[in-house]
Amino acid sequence: MKILYPLILLGCLVVFGGNSVEAFYPENGLAVKREVGQEDGPLIIEVELRTNYADGVTTKRSVYETIWSMEDLWSEYADWQLLDQEEGKMVFERNFEDISPASKQNGHFGLTEDGILTIFDGDPADEKVIQTFFQIDVGKLESQRREQLMEGIPVESWYQFEDVIQSFSKIKSEPVQ
Structure with missing residues (x-):
C-alpha cells in the first residue's frame, strides 16, 4: 500500500496538475495542504490564539506551527479551547482572569x-x-x-x-x- 499511494498521488498530479495535495486527518477533522514529496514530513499550519481578559479586551496573535504529531499539538494547547478549524488553520481561545x-x-x-x-x-x-x-x-x-x-x-x-x-x-x- 505504501508504494501504491505515491503512484496514485503522482497520477493525480499528472492528470490534474499542481504541486500540492490535500491531506485529511479524520481523527481531528483537520485538512491541510502539503507539498508533493512531503507526505511523511511535518504539517505547517497557522494557529490563531485569542485571549479574552476580564476587562473585556480580546487579543489575537497568529503563529505558524510545524506539526510532527497531532498529540504534540493537542498537548501544547491543552489549556486552550478549539474554536474553529479549516484548511491549514486552527483557532484557539482562552479566558484569562486578569486585566489585559x-x-x-x-x-x-x-x-x-x-x-x-x-x-x-x-x-x-x-x-x-x-x-x-x-x-x-x-x-x-x-x-x-x-x-x-x-x-x-x-x-x-x-x-x-x-x-x-x-x-x-x-x-x-x-x-x-
Missing part, C-alpha cells in the same frame, strides 16, 4: 457623559473607550469619588480592578422600567 496588558499599562476608570463606568485608554477626557460596565447614579457619588473618576483612576492590578467595580456597583442606577 493594555489596561495595566494605560487603563483608567472614568465616567462617560451618560454616567457609565468605563475603562478608558489613557485620560477619560480623551474618550478612548476600552470597556464599559454599568451606569452609576452620579447623584449618590461623593464629590471626592466623582473627581477621581473625572481625572481617571488608574487600573493597576486585578485586585484593584475588582475593588473599583465592586465599590461602584453599590451605586449603580436602576434600569428604567
